[in-house]
Amino acid sequence: MTASLIPFPGKGYTLSPEEAKIAAESVLATSIEQRRERSAELNLEDPEQLLWICTSLWRLGEIEPAKAHREAEFFYGFLESPKRQIGIFDEKDYYLGEFALIAGGCSRILSKRVQAKEWFDVAETHFVLAHNASAHVARLAYQRLALKLEEREFESVLHLAPRWADCFARLDLPEDALKCRFLEAAALKETGRLEEVKRSFQEIKLEAGKRRFDRLMGMASESLFQVHAFLGEVSEAVTEAREAAVILRRLDNRVNLAKLQLGVGYLLRSQGNLAESVEAFRGAQQQFAEIEMHADVAATHLVLADILLDAAQPAQAEWEIRAALPIIDELKLVPEGIAAVSLLRDSLRRREIDRHALRSLNGYFEELGS
């Protein structure tokens, strides 16, 4: 940032951190519709309060991502237009960047990838003007990398993740560095080198535990559960699942709790417990629906369809696929799997489900569950 970009401070009363924390809760409890009208009374321009709101929204993103997205979008819009004097020095640019980043991160969790990319681009235009721009641009790069993983661009993730991990380490941001190593391990999982992946996640979990990065520790535990399950190490998988559940429940991380439940479904299925696995998948689907993760709801429909075909229930399977297809269309999911979607749709018309197309689509969706 060049010096000429720093506006001189505005004047006026600012809430203390303690006041702002309480006030932020009250702002978030006020409906979005009422907020603009009551903006002065609610001190919506207060920089201290905005900081607390950002912190709350990052947390909310893992509890109710759709709600966090709506909130971030509101605050971005409020700060952006009409032009307002917010805080001191670089604060306005920082908050605009941060709200855009939160909106993008939540869009990513909700599988709204085009929207996520647009928000990341917007965040960048603000972060480059803010102080500590290199760190914020790196945080953006992490989100883009996570998006690449969801788009199954594994080679690119494997190429870039270690570089960004190194970059974060040099910026003295160890948690972000470890998050990049997590993405690298998740991409490596797709190469089938599961023993290597297991070691990576174990190292990440250990490091996260030492440094008290609880969220990352819970996610590493959840990933280890999946790896043990793939390797048929059932008792280790169950131990990890329990550990992950304790951490994720404590953090009220509903996004990852739902993914954990999905993993339980896969484990039960791999053991041949079809009825119990259906129950577990339905539980996960319910959890995804509650937090508006519609893409994951659709993906679970397809998995259920596959199981129901195994269980010789083609009519039920057809119903599951018919429930998934409109969501896939609406969210423009799996553009790379458009041929499989089309084959599946044709097979539905013939009342004879194309199993290969269904499984191929499940493959495209796998990253949503990881």
Place this chain on the structure above:
Amino acid sequence: MATEMEQGFSRERRVRSIISRASELIESTLTQDYGVPREEAGRLEEELFTWFDRLSRRPGVPESRKMLQSHLISMTCKVGHVYWSGRVGESPADERVRRALALGPEIIAIEVEKQLDATNGSDVNP
């Protein structure tokens, strides 16, 4: 596991300690390197500390004292520089101020940081 409150206290202690060690140097940077009048410098210093306290709570900000301190020094120099950028048509008479403006805030920040490290000596833990 450390609670959020414990982490908050430790951050707050670090911030207070950085401010108390850097305060004198920040004042002299504003008044001597950048020729900001004493009263105005006092007001800017207050704003800098408020900003710095909030900055320390943003994501993406390093925890180590050394790197955190750099942010305060860097913003101090940018603020000093902007003080003159806002005075269209005026140019400082003081040679030291002219030098600071010619070199730019990034270079001055490096010099100030070196001074601060030298003053604090081995007390500055990474």
